[in-house]
Amino acid sequence: MRAVLAQATAVGLVLALERSMLALKRQQNLDLQRRILDNLNSAILMFDHGLRLSYLNPAAERLLAGSARQLLGHKAGELFLNAGPIEQMLTAALDSDDSVTRRELELELMHSNRATVDVTVTPVLEGTAGSEVLVELIELDRFLRITRDESLYSQQVVTRELVRGLAHEVKNPLGGLRGAAQLLAKQLDNADLQEYTDVIISEADRLQSLVNRMLGPSTRHALRNTNIHEVLERVRSLVSAEVGGRIMLRRDYDPSIPEMQVDREQLIQALLNVVRNAAQAIPAEGEIVLRTRVLRKCFVGSKRHPLVARIEIIDDGPGIPKEIQDRIFYPMVTGRAEGTGLGLSIAQNLLQQHDGLIECTSAPGHTVFTLLIPIQREQ
Ligand SMILES: Nc1ncnc2c1ncn2[C@@H]1O[C@H](COP(=O)(O)OP(=O)(O)O)[C@@H](O)[C@H]1O
Ligand SMILES: [Mg+2]
Numbered sequence: 001m002r003a004v005l006a007q008a009t010a011v012g013l014v015l016a017l018e019r020s021m022l023a024l025k026r027q028q029n030l031d032l033q034r035r036i037l038d039n040l041n042s043a044i045l046m047f048d049h050g051l052r053l054s055y056l057n058p059a060a061e062r063l064l065a066g067s068a069r070q071l072l073g074h075k076a077g078e079l080f081l082n083a084g085p086i087e088q089m090l091t092a093a094l095d096s097d098d099s100v101t102r103r104e105l106e107l108e109l110m111h112s113n114r115a116t117v118d119v120t121v122t123p124v125l126e127g128t129a130g131s132e133v134l135v136e137l138i139e140l141d142r143f144l145r146i147t148r149d150e151s152l153y154s155q156q157v158v159t160r161e162l163v164r165g166l167a168h169e170v171k172n173p174l175g176g177l178r179g180a181a182q183l184l185a186k187q188l189d190n191a192d193l194q195e196y197t198d199v200i201i202s203e204a205d206r207l208q209s210l211v212n213r214m215l216g217p218s219t220r221h222a223l224r225n226t227n228i229h230e231v232l233e234r235v236r237s238l239v240s241a242e243v244g245g246r247i248m249l250r251r252d253y254d255p256s257i258p259e260m261q262v263d264r265e266q267l268i269q270a271l272l273n274v275v276r277n278a279a280q281a282i283p284a285e286g287e288i289v290l291r292t293r294v295l296r297k298c299f300v301g302s303k304r305h306p307l308v309a310r311i312e313i314i315d316d317g318p319g320i321p322k323e324i325q326d327r328i329f330y331p332m333v334t335g336r337a338e339g340t341g342l343g344l345s346i347a348q349n350l351l352q353q354h355d356g357l358i359e360c361t362s363a364p365g366h367t368v369f370t371l372l373i374p375i376q377r378e379q
Contacts, residue, residue, distance in 0.1 A: 319364045
C-alpha cells in the first residue's frame with residue numbers, strides 16, 4: 001500500500017515538474033517572440049475580427065508616429081489618410097483566406113507624413129473570436145533616409161569646424177582694432193574726426209557680437225532634468241508676444257514624453273530660432289503648430305537610440321525659397337534682406353551638442369522643421 005502511495009506521489013511530482021517546465025518554456029518562447037517583434041525593422045500590425053488595431057510593434061509606432069496607447073482600438077481608416085487600399089486588402093485577405101501583397105504602396109499618414117511601403121496582409125485563423133489579420137509594412141524609403149541623415153550630419157560637423165576656425169581668426173585682431181581706435185580718439189583734438197573713430201569702434205563691436213554668435217554659446221552646457229513642454233511653452237509665449245494676434249500658435253503635445261537631460265537655455269535658444277523663422281516667413285495671418293511625440297528605437301543620424309523626443313514646428317507660410325533649400329543650415333545663408341543666416345546653424349549646433357539633429361521638409365503652405373533629441377541614449 002505504502003509503495004503504491006509513494007509511486008503515486010512520485011508520479012504527481014513528475015507531472016507537476018513537467019507542467020512548470022512547460023510553463024517556463026512557454027514564457028521563454030513569449031519573451032523571444034517579443035524580442036524579435038520589438039527589434040524588427042518591418043512594421044507589424046494586428047487587427048482583431050472587428051478590424052480594430054489590437055497590436056503594433058515599435059517599428060509600426062515609429063511609422064505611424066504614435067504610441068500603442070494612442071493607436072490601439074482604432075480602425076485602419078483612422079490610422080491612414082488614404083486607408084482605401086489597405087482596407088481592400090484586409091477584406092480581400094479575409095474573403096480568400098490567403099495572404100495578399102502589394103508593392104510600393106504610397107501611404108498618407110497622419111500629420112502629413114508619407115511613406116512608400118510594401119504591404120502584406122495575412123489572415124490568422126487561430127484566434128478564438130473569429131479571424132484576426134496580420135499586416136506587415138516594409139518601408140522602402142527608410143534606408144534612404146538613414147543614409148541621408150548621416151551625410152547631413154557629417155556635413156554639418158565640417159561646416160561647424162570651418163566657421164569656428166574662421167570666427168576665431170576674426171575675433172583676435174578685432175580686439176586690437178577697437179583698442180587702437182580708442183587710443184586714437186583720445187589723441188584727437190578735432191571732435192569732427194572723432195566721428196570716424198566712433199564708427200570704427202561701433203562697427204568693431206557689431207562684428208564682435210556677430211562672431212560671438214557664430215562661435216555659439218561658449219559655456220559648457222548644464223544638463224538638467226527638463227520637461228520639454230515647459231521649454232516649448234516658454235518659446236510659445238515669447239513668440240506670441242512678438243507676433244501679436246497675427247499668428248495662431250497651436251500646441252499638440254504628447255503628455256507621455258518623459259523628462260530629459262538637456263541644457264534648458266540652449267534648447268530654448270534653438271527652438272526660438274526655428275519658431276521665429278516660421279513666424280517671420282508667414283506674411284500676414286497664419287498658424288504655427290508645436291507638436292511633440294516620443295519615438296522608440298529611433299535613428300538620429302546613424303545611431304539608433306531606445307527613446308527619442310521628436311519636436312515638429314509646422315507653419316503654413318510660403319515655404320523655404322527653392323534656391324536655398326539645400327543650404328539653410330549653413331551659416332550666412334539667408335533668404336531675408338535683414339537676415340544674418342545664423343539662426344539655423346546655431347540651432348543645429350546646439351542640437352548636435354545633445355546628440356540630436358534638426359531636419360526640414362518644405363512645400364508652399366507646409367513647412368516642417370523636425371528636432372530629434374535622444375531621451376535615453378544608446379549605451
Ligand atoms: N519656416 C520657414 N519658412 C520659410 N523659410 C524659412 C523658414 N525657416 C527658415 N527659412 C529660410 O531659411 C533662412 C535661414 O534662416 P536662419 O538661419 O534662421 O537665418 P535668418 O533668419 O537670419 O535669415 C531664412 O532666411 C529663410 O529664408
Ligand atoms: Mg532666423
